[in-house]
Amino acid sequence: MPTGVAIRDVREQLFDAAERVLLRAGPSALTSRAVTTEAGVAKGVLHRHFADFDDFLVELVKDRTTRLGAQSDALRRSAGTGTVAGNLTVVLSDLFMSVASSIVGLFIFRDELRARLRRTYPTGLPLLTEAAAMISAYLAAERDLGRVADGADLDTVALTLIGTGHLLFAGGDAPDADAVHAVMSTAIAGVATDR
Known part of the structure; x- marks a missing residue:
């Protein structure tokens, strides 16, 4: 029974x-x-x-990283709408108000988890590396529409935005949308024609 x-x-x-x-x-x-x-x-x-708790955590990270695919599609579809800084404000706020920041902490402080994740993600920080690729792809779509400069180093801009976003949201209360938007506008000032 x-x-x-x-x-x-x-x-x-x-x-x-x-x-x-x-x-x-x-x-x-x-x-x-x-x-x-x-x-x-x-x-x-x-x-x-799951074989053990670290196996569970590896699968959690993989699952949450896979979920970025839908967010990436939505971000690319937003190209040409609103403003570049506004779209980045939304996506970075969603990313860092989610579990992403905590996963970074897990990755840093759990040696066994880090070793196991390195088999799948040999460089960078899982989730944030994929988020940077998502932002770079979005910026490329905006470049194709003429809203981002042709010569902009999109991968570097994306990494800069991820690092900036992480610092904005790390610890304490989350910043308000206006503060995030102001930082995004400043960070892309040299590359976006429509901020």
Whole structure:
């Protein structure tokens, strides 16, 4: 006789729970117990689906990185609409108000996680490297529309925006949209014709 209720998508339920713990309490609070408690499942559920907690974290990072694909598509479709700085403000706010900043902390402080992720992501910081590529692709679309200068080094601009965004959102309260927009406008002043 079954002892509980079947869980439809346990991996996603656990990933969502981990994200809530990360956003609420930061990387140091993320434990298998915290995740399973947040998800409302027995601790053994996590270990039935993942070899160990670091395996779970690797899959969490991969899942959240894959989700950038939809955000990247939406950002590219926004090319030619609004302003370049406005579009960047939205995407960077969404990125850094999500679990991205906490994943950076996990990557830095969990040696085993970092070693395992290096097998898939040999350079850079997972999620942020993909976010920089997303921004570079968006800027290329804007360049094709004449809203970004032809000679602009888009990869460098994208890395600059990711670093700037990370610093803006790191620790404490998130900046308001006007402050983020002001920084984005200044950061792209030399490359965007429509800020």
